[in-house]
Amino acid sequence: MKGLFIKVSFGLALILGILACHDLPTKEPIPGDLDHIPYDPQPYTIVKPSFFPNVPVPADNPMTADAVQLGRRLFYDPLLSADSTMSCASCHLPQGNFSDNKAVSTGIDGIAGKRSSMALLNIAYATNGLFWDGRSPSLEAQALLPVEDPIELHTTWPQVIDKLKAHPTYPTLFRKAFGITDRTQITKELAAKAIAQFERILISSGTSKFDEFKQGNIDVFDDEELDGYLMYFEEAWQYGLNLPDAQCFHCHGGITLTGNNYFNNGLEFVASLDDFKDLGRYNVTGNNSDKGKFRTPTLRNIALSAPYMHDGRFQTLEEVVENYSKKGFGVANEDPNLPLMGLNGPNNTLTEAHKKSIVKFLHTLTDTTFVNNPDIQNPFQ
């Protein structure tokens, strides 16, 4: 009897041991442990409005359905932080146009950063540097940084990779996305590629009121919105109207409403360029005249992206337009468009009615179809 008990116990322990080992790494990785899982990458076609340009995709990271899904999981997975409390999405929430609606973002240790999280809508088109200062040349390069930033996810890639290798699901997802043959081949570079692929699908739906107007439905705007549009794009002449130029489109032009260039957009007076609290683009280029310059964000969905500017200093669009109406502060490297704000208006200024119209126009850029798109929501909910 006792012998039978020992045999049964040994058998159960053996079975449990085998089951437990099924998806966990062994101390000695088994070469080819993922080889049995089919690898059949299917090209992923990015959904975009017909009037948007093709999305730039790097040759070494072609879009596939499995990689996009892997990237989506990684983007929303708090596993990427040291204490598993925060993910990329903690600072880039769909409802905030993939920003966090805070003046500056706070990491896992409760330490506030110095800049606001940037909206990720149409980030695939930003090929002139990423972050407010443009320090990352690509989405793939950018995705590597927050994980190890001590005021963001504050962990290390080796720790994250260990967790991914030990995870019951991720090794299979990496296999399907990138054709790796065993879990030891999971790398931070592949994780970043997957996240970048997910970010490349964050494209406008093309259904905003502004898009309807641009597609020919000129009655979609009310009078104030139309005035705002005409001042923003300086197209009043087309309608024989006498409206001031708001100069917005010079920096926020094109279909994505940003040229992704770097400007001192006249936020404040400083006696010298060295007095900027945040030196911005200068930290990347080392060029003295880049002090206080930051990358222009898209204005699409801007009403969902408050607060505004790199440090979130303005809570409302009204405050933003009010500041621009001051025409800058005469700082050496301010953009020359600033003093021209309100050109051709009464005393070359914007009236309160003009400012109100511009804000009303900015609200027509709201694209709720995008932020509610089920394909880009948290897959864990």
Added chain:
Amino acid sequence: MYGPGLKYRTMKKYLLLPALFALAFLSACHDHGEDGAKADFTITYKSSYGGEQMTKYKDYAFGTTGFPLQFSRFSTYLSDIELIKSDGSSHRLAEIEYIDFTPDNASSDLSATPAITYQNVPEGEYTGIRIGYGVKPALNAKDPTDFDGNHPLAKEGEYWGGWNSYIFSKIEGKADSDKNGTYDIALLYHCGSDAVYKVFTFNQSIHVHAGEPGIAVNLDLLKVFTMDDDSFYDIVTNFYTSNNPDDVTVAQVLTHNFEKATTVTQ
């Protein structure tokens, strides 16, 4: 026994092979023969002010009173850049180029000198170079959504829907017109629309041979703002390009001046 079919197949075999060899020989001659030799040819684009390499945010003297003038941005599109032969024929080096003298990634304020190498340029002697200033009408009818990725015309910030035109050139800066220490004039010249497009030919002996230096095409901003009678352009009154494509007077003046502002050297 096999009939005409075999004869045809045999003929085909014996005719096709020599034909292929001949074709291969001719192709080889095209690239490497004495008359068909080709070389890489580099154009270095430069910008200056009064002959001195332009530097952003540097004070330059302008006008009869020599008031301070600064530049913060200078970029331009160039179309159909062609080398011209003595027989009037030409070789097109590029259909479109975007030349940015003040790129965002510069580590200093000294203007950039982008050097672009054109490949497979027929070697020989050329009598000049022809350059279209701006975006030629056939391309200007398109917009950034028609182009992919890094194409020069994919740049969203270089297109204005209100004009239905690319912004052919951007010259931005500021001036202290009364010399009181305060920059009282913002200068913003964004030139565009088909009416502004100009093609200029620069007669200059240009040698294209492997291993030899290419040419430099220099644009001098002082000359852009100097009229044909050598007077200074009135930037105090005309500090801004019109927002109305039916009134492109300022843009046309500046583009006209690009001709004398351009020097080609080898």
